[in-house]
Amino acid sequence: MPNAEIVKARELGFCFGVRRAIQMIEKAATGHNSIVTLGPIVHNRLVVSKLAKMGVKMVNELDQIQGETIAIASHGVSPELLSQLQTQKLRVVDTTCPIVRSAQKAAKKLAKSGFGVVIFGEATHPEVKGLLGWAGNGAIATLDGEGIASFNLPHRLGILSQTTQSHSQFTEFINSIASIVFSHVQELRIINTLCEETQKRQEAALELARKSDLMTVVGGHNSANTQHLAEACSPIVETHLIETAAEIEKNWLSGKQHIGVTAGASTPDEAIEEVVLKLKSFGGGN
Numbered sequence: 001m002p003n004a005e006i007v008k009a010r011e012l013g014f015c016f017g018v019r020r021a022i023q024m025i026e027k028a029a030t031g032h033n034s035i036v037t038l039g040p041i042v043h044n045r046l047v048v049s050k051l052a053k054m055g056v057k058m059v060n061e062l063d064q065i066q067g068e069t070i071a072i073a074s075h076g077v078s079p080e081l082l083s084q085l086q087t088q089k090l091r092v093v094d095t096t097c098p099i100v101r102s103a104q105k106a107a108k109k110l111a112k113s114g115f116g117v118v119i120f121g122e123a124t125h126p127e128v129k130g131l132l133g134w135a136g137n138g139a140i141a142t143l144d145g146e147g148i149a150s151f152n153l154p155h156r157l158g159i160l161s162q163t164t165q166s167h168s169q170f171t172e173f174i175n176s177i178a179s180i181v182f183s184h185v186q187e188l189r190i191i192n193t194l195c196e197e198t199q200k201r202q203e204a205a206l207e208l209a210r211k212s213d214l215m216t217v218v219g220g221h222n223s224a225n226t227q228h229l230a231e232a233c234s235p236i237v238e239t240h241l242i243e244t245a246a247e248i249e250k251n252w253l254s255g256k257q258h259i260g261v262t263a264g265a266s267t268p269d270e271a272i273e274e275v276v277l278k279l280k281s282f283g284g285g286n
């Protein structure tokens with residue numbers, strides 16, 4: 001399949017929040033030989049292993065940390081976890097993305113003003129776990145509205161989103177929730193906590209998918225925003241989510257003339273370039 005065209009999306013890869021987090025940790029790692037992260041700093045194994053080579057260790061539980069510097073990921077953490085770290089007198093490098101920080105502040109403000117809080121997001125995602133902590137007792141996280149009916153609906157209800165969800169899905173969610181809660185709730189407040197960086201990547205990916213006959217989405221299999229890119233492109237064109245170039249299968253390119261490449265916000269430039277090179281070596285063109 002010679003001379004197929006390979007085109008990268010006009011917005012792809014590292015967002016400013018991830019780039020900032022990695023730079024902060026690299027800087028901290030050069031001054032301290034013992035720095036740990038609680039869980040992966042971003043959802044990308046290549047980034048985690050590159051940091052590991054600089055001495056940045058990853059632990060999964062708080063009690064595995066002993067007198068070290070801890071880095072908080074760009075996803076942020078709950079206020080409870082923050083105060084636990086302070087109690088343990090750990091040095092904290094807080095790389096929470098400013099956009100996630102705004103969502104945390106919005107959740108806190110709603111809770112303080114007496115709103116029950118619903119978060120549109122994946123309850124098990126680290127960012128959402130943190131947001132739930134800021135949103136106070138009784139807050140819930142859901143992607144499909146399940147649980148809202150059994151939620152002890154307060155008179156005032158606030159809705160916000162995990163930052164990496166899509167505009168269209170958040171809008172759909174709000175519409176469906178409004179129809180459930182309007183008969184119970186006197187005031188419904190919606191806070192737009194979506195990240196524009198994520199939206200730009202989604203729009204650029206969709207635009208490219210419409211012109212392509214194959215899309216490759218590069219990023220961690222456990223990265224929410226990478227998965228959303230793949231989910232958005234799949235209904236339009238054959239789409240494969242890959243973490244590294246090694247996962248590309250030559251037969252995907254068979255009969256394809258226009259191959260699109262996009263990447264999640266936690267995907268390093270090197271991973272994207274390796275994918276482009278591999279596609280070219282399999283017969284992709286310029």
Ligand code: SF4
Nearest residue numbers: 015017097099163195
């Ligand atoms: S995707 Fe958006 S919210 Fe998440 S780290 Fe990047 S800039 Fe921040």
